[in-house]
Amino acid sequence: MDLIDLLNRRGIEYRKTNNPSEILISCTSGEHIDKSPSLSYNLEKNMFHCWSCNFSGGITKFMQSIGETIRLDVDSKQPFKIKKLKDKIRKLVEIDEIHLPEERHIYNGEFKGISGSVMKEFQAFTTQHLGLKDYICIPVYQFGKLKFIEGRLAKNISGKPKYYRRPQAAAVADCLFPLDKVKNTNYVILVEGIFDMLNMWQLGYHNTLCIFGATNFGRKKLEILDRIGVTRVDILMDPDAPGQMAAGKIADALDSKNIFSRNIKLPVGIDPGDLNKRQAEKYLI
DSSP: OOHHHHHHHHTOOEEEOSSTTEEEEOOOSSSSOOSSOOEEEETTTTEEEETTTOOEEEHHHHHHHTTOOOOOOOOTTSOHHHHHHHHHHHHHHHHHTOOOOSSEEEOOSOBTTBOHHHHHHTTOEEESSTTOTTEEEEEEEETTEEEEEEEEESSOOTTSOSEEEESTTOOOTTOOBTGGGOSOOSEEEEESSHHHHHHHHHTTOTTEEEOSSTTOOOHHHHHHHHHTTOOEEEEOOOSSHHHHHHHHHHHHHHHHTTOEEEEOOOOTTOOGGGOOHHHHHHHOO
């Protein structure tokens, strides 16, 4: 990739410096009008820093800031380690570029007992793109940023996983969904899956957060709950052995931050996604 050629094609102002490996570019952060180029770009290290707004990073972030993507061609004869490194870079680029497919259709029908109005509220959609064909999709946002897309098979299809996440390498370690929608953060309910959460919201429990798997509650999520002022948590995992084992670990973690918690153990055979209004009121008193 020739960065100078790209800047010329895109009409982005830049100037050379006394250092042949460095150029100054008009900042692409969008945070300020850069009349005198103040973004220093190192052509050898492919790293940049804006001295006006501190916008900085590597080539992936810079390309994203100007609406470009990185295309990597891997020669099958290259050493295995180089291939592995480029695979890692691809995953990073994929995560940086996560976006909703332009061609998608709003899904506002009932699904797995979840009403059309709730599906619409959470921007459910279907699409033929991004490997999400045959899935009902929910975009997962946190702090205003699209983190990933969670898909659930509309109907069982042999050979296809029930759940599919795009990008597949998306990190869920710090994701509590839909944290952005929760208004009262003093008391929250934690559930395993996204459809458990949707069912609880449908029943009126708008303080329910999905942790994306019983074992996916760790330090980062604990710190977020502590930071937003949570003082009470109801742990509503599946009643099976893995769910209850995870519930105990979550309770211990919350206790370390002096956050009061209760483990709400449901009868075997009833998951949070199966609860009706009467049952929820019985167990969450």
